[in-house]
Amino acid sequence: MTSTARMAPRRTVGPAVPQSGHRKSVNRRRSVKPWNQRVAPYLFVLPNMLIFGLFVIYPAINNFNISMYDSGNGRDFTYVGGGNYQGMLSEAEFWSAARHTVVFAVFFVTLTTVVSIGLALLLNQRIKGRAFFRTVFFLPVVISPVVVGLIWGWIFERKNGLLNSLLGAAGLGQPGWLVNSTLAMAVVIFVGLWLHVGFYVLIVLAGLQGIDSTYYEAARMDGASGWQQLRLITLPLLRPTTMVVVILSLINGFQAFDYIWTLTGGGPVGGTTLMVQYIYEHAFQSPVQYGSAAAAAVVLFCAVFALTVINYLYNQRKESA
Numbered sequence: 001m002t003s004t005a006r007m008a009p010r011r012t013v014g015p016a017v018p019q020s021g022h023r024k025s026v027n028r029r030r031s032v033k034p035w036n037q038r039v040a041p042y043l044f045v046l047p048n049m050l051i052f053g054l055f056v057i058y059p060a061i062n063n064f065n066i067s068m069y070d071s072g073n074g075r076d077f078t079y080v081g082g083g084n085y086q087g088m089l090s091e092a093e094f095w096s097a098a099r100h101t102v103v104f105a106v107f108f109v110t111l112t113t114v115v116s117i118g119l120a121l122l123l124n125q126r127i128k129g130r131a132f133f134r135t136v137f138f139l140p141v142v143i144s145p146v147v148v149g150l151i152w153g154w155i156f157e158r159k160n161g162l163l164n165s166l167l168g169a170a171g172l173g174q175p176g177w178l179v180n181s182t183l184a185m186a187v188v189i190f191v192g193l194w195l196h197v198g199f200y201v202l203i204v205l206a207g208l209q210g211i212d213s214t215y216y217e218a219a220r221m222d223g224a225s226g227w228q229q230l231r232l233i234t235l236p237l238l239r240p241t242t243m244v245v246v247i248l249s250l251i252n253g254f255q256a257f258d259y260i261w262t263l264t265g266g267g268p269v270g271g272t273t274l275m276v277q278y279i280y281e282h283a284f285q286s287p288v289q290y291g292s293a294a295a296a297a298v299v300l301f302c303a304v305f306a307l308t309v310i311n312y313l314y315n316q317r318k319e320s321a
Contacts, residue, residue, distance in 0.1 A: 207241030
């Protein structure tokens with residue numbers, strides 16, 4: 001009897017605590033991080049954001065203010081309201097630069113999108129030397145645009161240039177690549193494509209490698225050809241990546257300046273003068289017109305922002321359809 005009584009389990013007096021509620025309270029206490037762990041990520045980002053705000057955000061906002069003033073020396077400013085915009089919109093030089101910018105951007109964005117997708121599709125195949133060709137196409141991206149302009153300027157020089165020397169030796173004539181407005185614009189577009197396409201090829205390659213291979217396996221089992229797989233699987237699933245390429249190349253096209261400046265100087269007779277060069281000449285070349293340059297920069301920003309938003313909304317609508 002005594003041993004049996006000792007072995008009997010002891011009963012707990014009072015209501016039992018639900019285990020699930022206890023676990024939730026423990027998990028809630030564990031999920032609350034100390035304040036230093038919550039603040040630490042923002043402290044790491046803070047120096048970069050301060051530099052970005054000081055040298056990018058503040059000058060961009062201040063540019064709207066400068067566009068309302070007129071100044072020839074950068075120290076004395078006279079308020080003119082919308083006078084800079086009225087004067088700029090009445091200049092034939094402004095409309096010429098705007099027209100050239102639109103032509104350049106349309107061809108640059110179209111060719112960049114098509115060529116980058118085509119090259120990415122080729123470089124995504126299991127071909128010999130694939131890593132080498134990827135490096136070759138990306139190499140121009142890391143070269144200084146100023147150097148690129150100087151190199152291609154020597155290649156397209158009319159008399160002693162490499163290209164015309166080869167064409168002359170073959171009896172095909174020596175075109176004035178940089179002295180004819182139409183040819184010069186074509187050269188500028190080609191050099192811009194050569195310089196930047198490697199960057200967009202990497203973006204498209206990343207998009208291609210993110211497509212699940214089971215889609216292609218199922219398509220092959222159903223007897224789909226390579227063209228059908230490209231049209232019905234690759235291109236539709238690549239649409240978000242294509243949108244990124246279009247937006248980035250659009251911004252890049254409207255901001256083109258450095259290699260064009262060293263390649264053609266905006267010539268011949270303003271035939272390759274784009275908006276950024278128009279802004280540069282008004283801001284830093286005599287006679288200095290800071291207000292007009294700031295107004296042109298505001299117009300360029302609004303145009304790029306509007307086109308980016310329209311392209312984004314269009315692609316979002318296509319995705320939801």
